[in-house]
Structures are given as structure tokens and as C-alpha cells.
Amino acid sequence: MTIETEFVNKQALINHYTKLIPRHVLAHYPTPLLRANCLATAGGAVELWFKRDDLISFGFGGNKIRGLEVMLADAIRQHANCFVTGAGVQSNHVRATAAVAAQQGLPCTAVYWGKPPTAVDGNYRLSRLFNANFHFTHDDDRASVDSHISLVAENLRQQGYRPYAIPRGGACAMGVLGHVLAVFELYQQCLCQGVGPDAIVLAVGSGGTYAGWLLGTKLLKLSWTVLGFTVSREADAVSQQVADLASQAATLLQLDWRFQASDAPVYGGFIGQGYGIPSSEAADAIQRVAQAEGVLLDPVYTGKAMAGLLHGLDKQQWRYKTLVFIHTGGEPAFFCGQWRMVTST
């Protein structure tokens, strides 16, 4: 097959699937694809690129906007007139949802695990600024958010609202499709810029983003390996969750594909003491990237994933030549007291 035929074939696939995915665009795309200039990457033997989704130009950006653009189109189609979602108080997803709701002139209820914190800072402050209503579960179990999202939505229904409920962290099949579109975007950008990635590296929380990258690369029959670094749950459990979400999203595209946990390799080892707790490895990675590239990673997700990626590079453990790191955003965490207390950087 010539390069031209391959290009035409892939473009036809992109056109076909893009038509099947509803999207209400809120930002400017494509986000930049920039090569790391100064970061020492295995003595220069490895090319490292940043896909700058942190620069998504809406509501402080980040990967969550991509999922929300698809959910918003779905919500509009369903004539929903309010949003309900949830996670922890410093959630990027909740902040992004609050921004989307504000833009639509619709109310948004944020369900948070635990009790109200004393400090109103970081993403919590931004969500308040976007005028979200807050509901605390008063239970430190993160899963308490799930039942409370259903309760709050049911209450709203009884008051005559038509709520659009988004699962904790935004992890749902509809949202996954937003990340499938990101794969199409990166593929086209790589052609234009002459970049030939062999691996894509990203931080994994609830798994929706990874699921989209997995499904998208399979839809386009790309030879890219997608690798995730978990920042919260056990690696095996996350692989299964990613596979399940990718399968559900494939169903929305009328495909009977079943992904297995083994299709979604996830590395552990860089969570530190737990989700949202800054680690010294991440602090070092953040400092290294900030000083070498002028790029700010975040302490909760991308800093930890980059710590894992750099560890592999420094130890020359990767067999990949060209890596694209998806910078999924999260900088509001820098403006949260918890982060300031733990590190001097």
C-alpha cells in the first residue's frame, strides 16, 4: 500500500467516525504538539513530544474539556437543563464541568466526598467562581460520590429539572469518545509535522482518557503503543476499567469490540503515598520539565506520570524512539495550599 492510499484510507475512517461522535466545540484545536528541546532524554536517543492539552483554551483547560464537549452535545440533544457530577474538592473534572455549565447558563451541582474543607483554593475556588452548587457526602469513601450523584439527580428530577448526570471524574463511554477525537487530531498533526510516534504516554486516573486513546488508535489501525501511569488505583484494576470503558464506547460507535485488561498496559510505582498527595519524585520531574522546557506539569497527574516516564528514560528501559506525552493539564493544583505545604518548589 502506498503512503497516499494509506492516508486516504485513514482519512476516510476519521471522517466516518467523526460524523458518529456528537461534539459541541468550546475551545480552539488542535492543541500544540511541541518537541522537548533541552530535557535530556536518554542522551538524545529518544525524541519526546508534548501534546499540550493543558493549553485547551476553555475553563483552565485540560483533558476533561474534550470529554465534556461530547457530553455537552449529548446533554443538549436530551434537552437537559442542569448538570450533576462529582469527585474530590480539588477535581479538575468538576471545575471543567462547572465552567461548561456556566457557559451554557445552566446550574451545576458538584458532589464531593468528605466534609467541606476550611480553605477555598485551587480548583474548589474556581468551581465556586463558576457558580457550582456544592453537595458534600460527609463520607471519606470516594465511592460515596457515586450514590450521592444519583440521589442529587433524583431530587432535581422531582423538582422538575432534567439533570444530565456525569459519573465521578467524568469516566463514561460518552466522554471516552471525546478522547477518540483527540487521537484523530494528533494523527493529522503528526502527518503535518512529520512526527512518527511509536508510543503515547499519559497519566491515568479514572481511565476515560486512556480508554479513548486505546479505542482511537485501534479505529485508525495505528501502530502506536499507548502506555498509562496510574496516579490513583492499583494498576491491574485500572487496566480492567480502561478496557471496560473502551468496550462501552465502541458499542456507541456500533462496534462489537471487547477490550481486555491486557490491551491496556498500566504502570504503577509512581503514585507515592496516594492519590492527590504530592510525591518527591513528581516534584523532581515537575522541576526538571519546568526548567528544561518552560512547561508546567501538575503534582496530581502529569507530574507523577512524567516521573515514571523519566525514570524509564534515565534507566534506558524504553525501547521506543519517539514518544508523545499527553499533557492533560491540572495546573490549578499549584494554587492549592496542600501542595504548597509539602514542597518548596
Ligand SMILES: *Cc1c(COP(=O)(O)O)cnc(C)c1O
Ligand atoms: C482527570 C485527569 C487525568 C486522568 O484522566 P482520566 O480520564 O480520569 O484517567 C490526567 N490528568 C489530569 C490533569 C486530569 O485532570
